Amino acid sequence: xxxxxxxxxxxxxxxxxxxxxxxxxxxxxxxxxxxxxxxxxxxxxxxxxxxxxxxxxxxxxxxxxxxxxxxxxx
Numbered sequence: 001x002x003x004x005x006x007x008x009x010x011x012x013x014x015x016x017x018x019x020x021x022x023x024x025x026x027x028x029x030x031x032x033x034x035x036x037x038x039x040x041x042x043x044x045x046x047x048x049x050x051x052x053x054x055x056x057x058x059x060x061x062x063x064x065x066x067x068x069x070x071x072x073x074x
Contacts, residue, residue: 005064006062017051017053020051021051021052021053022049022050022051022052022054023049023050023052023055024047024048024049024050025047025048025049025050026045026046026047027045027046027047027048028044028045029042029043029044029045029046030044
């Protein structure tokens with residue numbers, strides 16, 4: 001899937017890390033909605049996992065977002 005999205009040459013795909021070292025960051029996603037996030041079946045808070053190897057500016061990591069929600073196919 002990633003080779004299709006990013007291309008064969010565009011982004012090397014690294015092997016999975018041996019451990020899940022990193023940090024989970026909670027953020028208020030209500031600011032991205034005109035009203036309450038609950039109206040759009042979203043929670044007030046979202047979460048972002050940042051692997052330890054991606055925390056420094058020297059190690060740039062790609063971000064892949066997968067949107068999921070009830071009724072998004074309708």
